Amino acid sequence: MADKRGFVRRNRGLFNSNTGPSHTNKKLQEIYFEAARDRRAMQKCGKESETIQHIAAACQQLAPTEYVKRHDGLAKIIHQKLAEAAELIDNKSPYCKYTPVNVLENEHFKLYWNQSILTNKIPFNRPDITFTNKKSKNTFLIDIAVPNTHNLVKIITDKQNKYQELANEICAMWKQKAAQVIPIVMSFTGAIPKSLSQSLTRFNLHPNTYIQLQKSVILGTCSIVRNFLHYK
Numbered sequence: 513m514a515d516k517r518g519f520v521r522r523n524r525g526l527f528n529s530n531t532g533p534s535h536t537n538k539k540l541q542e543i544y545f546e547a548a549r550d551r552r553a554m555q556k557c558g559k560e561s562e563t564i565q566h567i568a569a570a571c572q573q574l575a576p577t578e579y580v581k582r583h584d585g586l587a588k589i590i591h592q593k594l595a596e597a598a599e600l601i602d603n604k605s606p607y608c609k610y611t612p613v614n615v616l617e618n619e620h621f622k623l624y625w626n627q628s629i630l631t632n633k634i635p636f637n638r639p640d641i642t643f644t645n646k647k648s649k650n651t652f653l654i655d656i657a658v659p660n661t662h663n664l665v666k667i668i669t670d671k672q673n674k675y676q677e678l679a680n681e682i683c684a685m686w687k688q689k690a691a692q693v694i695p696i697v698m699s700f701t702g703a704i705p706k707s708l709s710q711s712l713t714r715f716n717l718h719p720n721t722y723i724q725l726q727k728s729v730i731l732g733t734c735s736i737v738r739n740f741l742h743y744k
């Protein structure tokens with residue numbers, strides 16, 4: 513219990529502080545080193561040194577479970593906000609309890625969650641979210657990532673390239689005026705690229721949405737670090 517209380521207290525500190533990303537990073541380092549002092553040092557994958565950067569965003573052992581949870585947390589917020597704005601859902605559950613439906617559609621919009629798009633031989637055909645405005649004939653291919661801060665720009669470019677072929681195909685296949693790849697990328701400390709606010713604006717989401725996204729990512733990272741420290 514003492515441990516749990518300690519976590520809550522530290523966690524609050526993260527949000528109460530004037531959180532620049534570097535400040536958050538420092539806080540995470542503190543949590544890590546503080547806990548590491550009074551416990552055994554561990555290697556999970558055995559490949560890299562136990563830096564906060566490795567544990568929080570670069571460990572292959574943690575990727576399929578821990579990182580997916582944090583990634584989906586972020587994706588769910590975007591999905592829920594788009595679904596609400598497009599009047600595809602009307603229940604307002606808190607984002608942590610929200611479960612996206614794979615296909616939502618009404619007269620004006622279509623929203624896919626983690627759905628493969630049937631195409632001719634395009635290797636990357638399953639973005640996290642596909643959102644179509646039927647009236648304006650615009651489709652957005654939205655893909656989410658939570659990398660290390662130094663990888664932000666590279667990941668955005670990678671995602672753009674990865675799904676561009678699919679975007680072109682969708683444009684032709686679905687007779688869209690435009691189909692755009694929109695990466696939603698935030699570092700594990702909550703640092704955001706400049707492009708994020710433009711992306712949110714493109715979806716007609718409130719510019720402040722990034723705050724909710726940040727909270728979700730930082731909580732996810734705290735949970736990953738703590739789970740790692742308690743791993744035997």
Ligand SMILES: [Zn+2]
Pocket residue numbers: 556557558559560566570571572573
């Ligand atoms: Zn590792």
